[in-house]
Amino acid sequence: MHTEPGSPLLYAEGITKSYGQQHVLRSTDFSVREGEVKAILGRSGSGKSTLLRCTALLELPDSGNIWFKGAKLGKKPDSDRWLRETQLARQRREIGMVFQRFNLFPHLTALENVGIGPRTIQGVGADECAERAMAELKHVDMAQCAGKYPQELSGGQQQRVAIARALVMNPKVMLFDEPTSALDPELVGGVLKVMERLASEGMTMVVVTHEVRFARHVADTVVMFHEGRIVEEATPEEFFDDPKSDATRQFLKHVI
Amino acid sequence: MSFDTNLFWDSLFSREFANGALLAIVVALIAQAGGIVIGFLLALIRMNKVPVLSHIAWFYIWILRALPTLLVLLIVWNAFPQFIPSMKDPWFTPFIAACIGLGFQEGAYMSEILRSALSAVDEGQNTAARALGMTPIQSMRRVLIPQMIRVAIPPTSNEFINMIKYTSLASVIALQELLTRAQVQVASTFRYAEYYAAAAVYYLVIVSVLTIAQSRLEKRYLWTSRQPHVTTPVETETP
Numbered sequence: 001m002h003t004e005p006g007s008p009l010l011y012a013e014g015i016t017k018s019y020g021q022q023h024v025l026r027s028t029d030f031s032v033r034e035g036e037v038k039a040i041l042g043r044s045g046s047g048k049s050t051l052l053r054c055t056a057l058l059e060l061p062d063s064g065n066i067w068f069k070g071a072k073l074g075k076k077p078d079s080d081r082w083l084r085e086t087q088l089a090r091q092r093r094e095i096g097m098v099f100q101r102f103n104l105f106p107h108l109t110a111l112e113n114v115g116i117g118p119r120t121i122q123g124v125g126a127d128e129c130a131e132r133a134m135a136e137l138k139h140v141d142m143a144q145c146a147g148k149y150p151q152e153l154s155g156g157q158q159q160r161v162a163i164a165r166a167l168v169m170n171p172k173v174m175l176f177d178e179p180t181s182a183l184d185p186e187l188v189g190g191v192l193k194v195m196e197r198l199a200s201e202g203m204t205m206v207v208v209t210h211e212v213r214f215a216r217h218v219a220d221t222v223v224m225f226h227e228g229r230i231v232e233e234a235t236p237e238e239f240f241d242d243p244k245s246d247a248t249r250q251f252l253k254h255v256i
Numbered sequence: 257m258s259f260d261t262n263l264f265w266d267s268l269f270s271r272e273f274a275n276g277a278l279l280a281i282v283v284a285l286i287a288q289a290g291g292i293v294i295g296f297l298l299a300l301i302r303m304n305k306v307p308v309l310s311h312i313a314w315f316y317i318w319i320l321r322a323l324p325t326l327l328v329l330l331i332v333w334n335a336f337p338q339f340i341p342s343m344k345d346p347w348f349t350p351f352i353a354a355c356i357g358l359g360f361q362e363g364a365y366m367s368e369i370l371r372s373a374l375s376a377v378d379e380g381q382n383t384a385a386r387a388l389g390m391t392p393i394q395s396m397r398r399v400l401i402p403q404m405i406r407v408a409i410p411p412t413s414n415e416f417i418n419m420i421k422y423t424s425l426a427s428v429i430a431l432q433e434l435l436t437r438a439q440v441q442v443a444s445t446f447r448y449a450e451y452y453a454a455a456a457v458y459y460l461v462i463v464s465v466l467t468i469a470q471s472r473l474e475k476r477y478l479w480t481s482r483q484p485h486v487t488t489p490v491e492t493e494t495p
Contacts, residue, residue: 056387086391093389103384107402107479117388120398149479162384169388 007070009034009204010095010173012055015064017047024050025061026228032173037205039215039236041251042225048208049100051225052175055206056097057088068094069172093121096166096174100182102158104150110137110161111146117169136164140194156187160194167198174198176207192218212255216240224248260450267441268454276437277458279351280423283433286355287423288416291362298367299374313367320364325357326425332357333429354426354433358419365415373408374400406477413470417463434458 008031017025024047032038040048053059055066057074060082066073073091074082082088104113114133118124124132137143140160150158159179166174176195180188192214199205199218209215215222215236222239224232226247232239243249267273301313320328333353337343377400385395424435438455442448 058383058387089386089389089391089394091389092387095387097384097387099380099384099387101380103378103380105381105384105399105403107406107477109481116398120394121389148481152480165388 008032008067009036009069010055010206011067012051013065013067015051015054015061015066017050017054017059017061024228025054027064028229030055030223030230032204032206034172034204035202036221037199037203037219038207038221038223039219040206040208040223040225041210041212041215042247043251046225047228048225049177052097052177052206052208056095056175057092058097093169094172096169096171098159098162098166098174098176098179100178102150102155102162102182104158104162104165106150109147109149110142110153113150113161114164114168117165121169132168133164136168137161139167139197140164141190154187155183156190159183159191163191163194163198173204173206176205176209178208178210180209180211210255212240212252224251226251259453260447263447263450264453267438267451268457272437272441273434273454273458276432276434276455277462279431280420280433281462283351283354283358283423283426283431284416284419287358287362288419290355290359291366291415291419292370292412294360294363295366295368295370298363299371302367303371303374317364317367320361323361325361325422326428328361329354329357329425329429332360350426350429350431353429354423354431358422358426362415362419366412369408369411369415370404373404373411376407377403406479409470409474409477413466413473417466420462420466421459 011029011031013029015025015028015030016023028047028051030051040051042048050059054061057066060074065075068091071077074088076083083091104110105116108116111130111133114136115129118132119126119129134143134146137146140163142157142160142164145153145157145161150161153161163174163179179195180191183191188211192211195205195207195214196218207214207219217236219236222234222236223230224239224243224245224247226245232243232245232248234244238244239248240252243252298313298317301309304310323331333350336353337348342348381399381403382395385399390398423431423433426433427436427439430436434455438451441451445451
């Protein structure tokens with residue numbers, strides 16, 4: 001079992017996922033330790049987003065297991081069948097997810113977007129929800145926009161609210177699916193700043209990104225994803241200065 | 257024979273007409289509410305492709321969209337009691353028959369409206385709700401339905417306005433609604449224009465009020481902070 005100290009907080013083991021004839025993940029192994037910031041690079045369509053969505057139980061792998069805090073995630077300990085949606089929902093609460101397109105709830109203000117999780121899922125009272133939501137909005141530098149609706153916010157502001165919405169649930173790990181890819185270049189900085197802050201506070205983070213700067217300067221480990229598999233995993237220095245795999249070299253040639 | 261203004265005013269403010277209009281509104285409200293509930297269930301069944309039930313839902317919608325409303329009302333009022341003896345009892349009034357007939361048919365129309373409204377909500381919304389840890393019911397209630405309502409308001413308002421007018425068809429099953437009241441007066445006096453005009457005024461007023469209500473409702477679903485309503489006490493604490 002994966003309970004010994006130093007073992008990964010989250011460990012995906014032999015994950016495969018296909019859509020029809022298209023094999024997106026081919027027996028992928030992936031892990032992240034507590035407090036680690038892991039950046040996943042790779043071309044579009046290489047399967048990195050699918051891996052993230054499988055890890056968050058938003059999609060169920062065709063085969064493989066996900067271990068979280070030493071226990072099987074999404075399955076009963078002695079079974080290989082996935083739990084039902086209502087039971088999966090409970091297990092997703094400790095895993096925060098941030099999406100490329102923010103996916104804020106347009107009918108709720110920024111404050112309500114952040115508060116709806118504790119309110120609906122944890123059954124926390126309205127006042128305490130507003131308080132916790134406000135604290136998280138301050139955390140992402142968005143307190144001044146608490147009463148605004150998503151359509152009144154810039155993309156960068158929406159993404160920061162979305163980060164607060166995930167944080168308020170006190171997740172053990174935060175998964176970011178290309179958090180800055182849908183943003184205008186001048187808005188990327190504010191979001192990356194918030195993510196750096198989280199990293200420095202010791203949050204465990206998995207970031208699928210195209211931001212090479214973030215991967216180099218913030219991540220502890222950088223992973224190269226290619227055709228549904230991890231082909232290289234190294235410290236940022238090694239990864240960028242002395243890449244071992246062809247896929248990484250090819251990729252770096254295009255992005256730098 | 258010219259237009260008798262006094263007769264027009266008398267009938268406009270008569271108890272019969274006012275009661276008839278009230279009855280039309282009540283029947284329409286009940287039938288529309290029933291239609292929305294039935295329509296929502298049908299939409300969910302069909303969107304989730306529930307085995308067996310989705311075929312039944314499809315059949316239901318097919319039948320009730322095909323039949324003229326007048327025929328549906330006649331079937332409910334006259335034909336149902338032939339098979340269900342308890343419907344011959346006094347509880348089964350034209351009022352109940354009209355609510356059932358109109359409501360069941362409305363369910364078929366509303367299911368299409370609500371199905372398209374639900375599929376108009378961005379898929380990422382449900383994904384985000386699931387990622388937070390919401391169960392399907394929580395996501396439906398807190399995230400999807402509010403957004404679905406916004407899309408569904410204009411067509412549903414249309415349906416309700418139509419429903420007000422469809423209640424006049426219930427005159428064939430002797431429901432004492434607005435048009436029936438007018439017809440009764442016409443039959444006893446052989447004056448048409450005055451009574452029809454009075455009935456027309458009622459319909460105009462009802463539909464005008466509904467139109468205003470609709471635009472009020474749509475404004476509430478604009479989701480901007482420039483609306484006077486939503487203010488939370490916490491907001492004011494921030495510099």
